[in-house]
Every structure is written in structure tokens, then in C-alpha cells.
């Protein structure tokens with residue numbers, strides 16, 4: 001079997017930041033903060049986080065702080081959004097520079113920004129324009145968890161909303177009524193886990209969910225062993241994270257074939273220039289590179305730093321977060 | 327321009343140019359909404375309310391045309407769908423029927439685009455909110471239910487349609503008995519809130535579906551829901567038992583045909599049998615014939631361990647459960 005080409009992946013991630021003049025780089029402004037989180041987390045899992053200059057990272061994050069609304073945008077001068085705010089906080093937390101970097105005023109405004117986005121039904125909108133999605137509930141709850149600012153009002157509302165997003169098949173959707181999707185299962189289970197509310201799920205529903213998740217591993221076809229995100233869809237490396245983290249949270253990792261999945265992820269590597277793609281022979285990107293490596297970490301791949309299935313950060317980092325209820 | 331809050335026609339034009347280059351630039355969408363709200367909407371004279379509504383409607387229509395062009399290019403971009411929703415919510419004269427036609431167009435390209443499905447549920451909700459009588463609103467749900475039947479008949483593996491169907495059924499069982507139509511059996515059972523009759527009718531559809539493609543997972547996942555708490559708890563025990571036994575028999579007949587054709591069991595038949603047998607065991611008194619059913623569960627698990635080795639640990643756990651219960 002092929003092995004994980006660690007050195008090449010490290011070089012690939014490092015090189016991403018050196019291409020500032022490329023048009024694709026400019027075109028990805030809207031994702032830069034998330035991209036930085038994906039790259040840095042992958043480096044942490046590979047024990048090579050020092051490849052990035054901490055000071056540059058701090059400077060970039062500071063430049064993305066939104067003075068008007070609090071929170072962080074994806075790029076300097078972009079509006080703050082929950083997605084980029086979580087990425088910024090995760091990066092600072094991983095490098096253990098959260099308290100040194102944020103001024104107390106910034107911290108306060110960021111907490112206020114996040115809390116202000118919770119709606120009366122317990123959900124969160126991503127920014128002031130009102131789009132609601134369980135992704136935003138998760139990003140808000142994890143952000144507040146990192147800042148250790150959760151409280152009962154926020155948690156109860158969020159948990160209630162999440163439970164209303166569970167479907168006939170046990171899976172979760174973007175909002176109540178929306179179809180189950182593996183990525184949404186992750187954001188919902190992750191939220192419940194952070195809120196200490198996994199036991200609020202109905203027992204039969206949990207069984208259906210476990211079944212649905214384990215059926216994501218595809219048997220036949222050229223991508224056998226990979227995981228898909230919805231029934232009758234093609235496998236994709238990022239679901240190695242979305243599905244696997246859920247099974248890990250529910251303590252059912254052994255309900256799929258880890259060896260076969262490892263094979264699928266490793267086959268999706270670019271063996272020449274590094275990086276991992278969504279499926280074998282496609283174009284690599286940093287998103288699939290992280291979720292491939294994180295999936296391998298959950299599967300206990302040798303010499304990778306153990307990853308926390310709830311936070312998608314190294315366990316040694318999340319161990320330092322005070323867990324709710326405080 | 328954005329920072330100086332320069333709201334003008336020129337800025338609006340510029341946002342259009344930027345979004346043509348990259349529709350993922352959420353900050354630019356935000357800015358565009360700010361320009362529309364704080365500049366374009368305000369340009370409309372306040373004197374005549376009717377004229378004002380009409381002018382606003384015209385403005386939104388042209389914005390929707392811009393959005394539609396973007397959506398045709400990028401049907402999976404969250405921000406574009408978000409912007410379309412925002413437009414409609416800002417117009418009191420939105421044409422919901424037109425939006426449904428647009429969605430049908432997207433379904434022709436990809437009948438499982440979950441953005442399009444989610445958008446459809448949003449449009450239906452808006453349309454229902456615009457209706458003054460409860461009867462009319464239930465009628466809309468009924469029409470949507472029929473729409474899922476249509477989609478499923480076209481392609482039984484359209485899981486998104488099965489999902490939506492489950493949501494509509496729950497709504498139709500709650501709605502008061504006001505649906506008026508010809509001799510439609512579904513309609514009669516919803517009016518009578520008769521879950522037993524509903525199940526009999528629905529199981530006919532399922533049978534057709536699993537004979538059409540026994541290897542498609544959608545219908546099998548849906549089948550499990552029909553024997554979940556939502557139905558079973560409202561049925562007399564003997565009726566549930568009979569339905570379960572009949573369905574197991576139907577599946578076994580299909581499996582025999584499949585085994586004759588392929589030389590091995592159809593694993594979806596076995597997986598469904600396993601689920602139904604476990605539900606049956608929950609209903610049966612402990613003494614009864616349950617021992618022989620348990621033996622069947624055990625045999626099925628053994629077969630599945632061979633046929634579906636990726637999930638072998640799951641079947642092993644089922645075996646253990648059955649053994650410890652006796």
C-alpha cells in the first residue's frame with residue numbers, strides 16, 4: 001500500500017502561501033482565513049506547525065479583525081462572518097496565543113458579535129443578513145467554547161434547534177426540514193458534544209443515524225472504500241472527516257472498514273507534488289488535504305497527532321479548553 | 327468604495343463586475359445589499375404607496391435576473407442562493423410560481439441539488455405564508471406531496487424526494503381534514519388520519535420501487551422509517567405485527583429471485599430484514615415464537631458479515647445483542 005507522503009504534503013502547504021501573485025490566490029480571498037486554518041491544522045497533525053511564521057500568522061489575523069462589527073473576516077477589509085471568526089480563533093488557540101493576541105476590547109466585541117447572531121429559535125445566522133444554517137450554530141458554539149463563554153441560555157437554544165434538524169433517517173440537515181447530509185451531521189453532533197447534550201438524542205434515532213453513517217462507505221465501483229456524503233453519491237475524501245468524526249463521537253468507528261478507507265485516502269494523494277484531492281487523480285487542494293490527514297489521524301495512522309473529532313484540532317490543544325457545563 | 331460606504335450606481339455596477347469574476351466574494355454581496363437598501367430603494371419616491379411597491383418590484387426583478395445568470399453558472403454557491411432569498415423577502419409582490427418554475431429547471435439539470443430542494447421548501451413556505459386560509463395552506467402541502475410522488479416515479483433513487491415526502495407526510499397528518507379531491511387513496515387516509523391505511527398504500531409504492539432497483543439504498547432507508555415509532559406507536563400491536571410479517575415475506579420473495587439471478591443474497595434485502603426482524607422482536611411477547619425469529623436474525627448477521635465485510639463489526643454487535651437478550 002502507498003504511504004502518507006508527509007514531506008510532500010508539508011511542502012505543498014508551505015508553498016500555498018508563497019503564490020500571492022497568482023490570480024487563483026486572489027480569487028480565494030473569501031476563503032483565506034479558512035484556508036489558513038486548514039493548512040495550519042494539517043501541519044499540526046503532521047507535527048510541522050513551525051513551518052509557518054507565527055508572527056506572520058498573528059499579523060494576518062489581526063488585519064482581518066472587523067472593527068465595525070467585532071469578529072473576523074476572511075481577509076483584510078472583508079466583513080466578519082462566523083465561519084472566518086471560528087477559523088481565526090482556532091488558529092490562535094492551536095498556537096496558544098489567543099490571550100496574547102486579542103486585546104480585551106477585541107475579545108469582548110467578538111463575543112458580543114457571536115452572541116448577537118443567535119436568533120429567538122436558538123439558531124445562529126452567519127452574519128447580519130440572516131442566513132441560518134446548522135454550520136453557523138456549530139461555528140458559533142465552538143467559538144464560544146474556545147473563548148469559554150458558553151452559558152445556559154445560549155446552549156439550551158442551540159441544542160433545541162439542532163434536535164429539530166434531525167430527520168427520518170436519523171441524519172441532520174442545514175435547517176429543520178432539510179435533507180440529511182454528512183457535513184451537517186458533523187456540525188450537529190459536534191454542537192451537541194460541545195454542549196454536553198449528546199444524550200438528548202432519541203435512542204432509536206441515534207441507532208438510525210449510526211446505520212446511515214456506516215452506510216456512507218461505498219462498496220463497489222472504482223472508489224470502493226471511500227465515504228460519500230449522501231446516499232447514492234460518489235465518495236469524496238472530505239467525508240473521511242465528516243462521517244468518521246461522527247462515528248468517532250458516537251463511539252462506533254469500527255462500524256466501517258478503516259483499512260479500506262485509508263487506502264482510498266492514500267490513493268487520492270498527489271504523489272509528485274503533494275496535497276490530497278477529493279478522489280483519486282483529481283486536482284488537490286488544502287481543504288481535502290486537511291480532511292484526508294485528519295481522517296487518517298482518527299483511524300490511528302502511525303505518527304500523526306491525534307485529532308479531536310469534535311473540534312477538528314489536535315487533542316493536546318482541545319484538552320486545554322474548559323468543557324461546558326463550567 | 328466599500329469602506330467609505332459609497333452607495334451609488336457606479337458602486338453597484340462594480341459589485342456586479344466583481345461578482346461576475348468570483349461569486350464567492352460574500353463581502354461584495356453584502357455591499358451590494360447595502361447599496362440596494364441604502365441607495366436604490368431610497369431613490370424611489372415615497373409619494374404614492376402603490377407606485378412605490380411597483381417600482382421596488384421592478385428593481386428586485388432586475389436584481390433577480392442578475393442572480394439567475396449567476397446561479398446558472400454556479401448552481402452550488404451558497405451566497406447566490408442566499409442573495410436570491412434576500413431579494414424575495416424585500417419584495418411584497420414576489421412571484422412564487424415563477425420561482426417554482428425556475429427550480430424545476432434546476433431539477434432538470436440535477437434532481438438532487440440540495441440547494442434547489444432547500445430553496446423549494448423556502449418558496450413553498452413563503453407562498454403558504456401569503457395565503458390567508460389554513461385550508462389553502464394544507465392544499466399546498468398536498469400538492470407538494472404529489473410532486474414528490476411524481477419525482478419518485480420518474481426516478482426511484484431520488485433520495486431528496488423521499489426525504490421531502492417524509493416531511494410532508496408529517497404535516498399532512500397534522501392538518502385538519504379539508505383536502506378535497508377525487509378518489510385519491512392518499513388523500514382519504516390523510517383526511518381520516520389513518521396511519522394503518524396509509525402504510526398499506528405506501529408499502530405498495532415501496533414494493534414497486536424495490537422491484538425496480540433492488541440495489542438502490544434510498545427506498546430501503548425510507549422503508550425503515552415506515553416501521554419506526556412515528557407509525558408503530560399509533561397502530562394496534564397485532565396490525566403492526568401483521569404488516570411487519572407481510573413485509574418481511576415480500577422482501578424474502580424478492581431476495582429469492584435475486585439469489586436465483588446472481589447466485590448470492592441481495593444485501594439490502596438482508597439489511598432490511600434485519601431491521602424489520604428486530605422491530606418485530608420488540609413487539610412480540612418474550613415466550614412466543616420469538617426464539618425462531620432470533621435464530622433468523624443470527625443467520626442474517628452471519629450472511630451479512632460475509633457479504634458486507636466492511637461493516638462486519640456492526641453485524642457482530644447485533645448478534646451479541648440478540649444473544650444477550652435471550
Ligand SMILES: [Zn+2]
Nearest residue numbers: 236237238278
Ligand atoms: Zn469534498
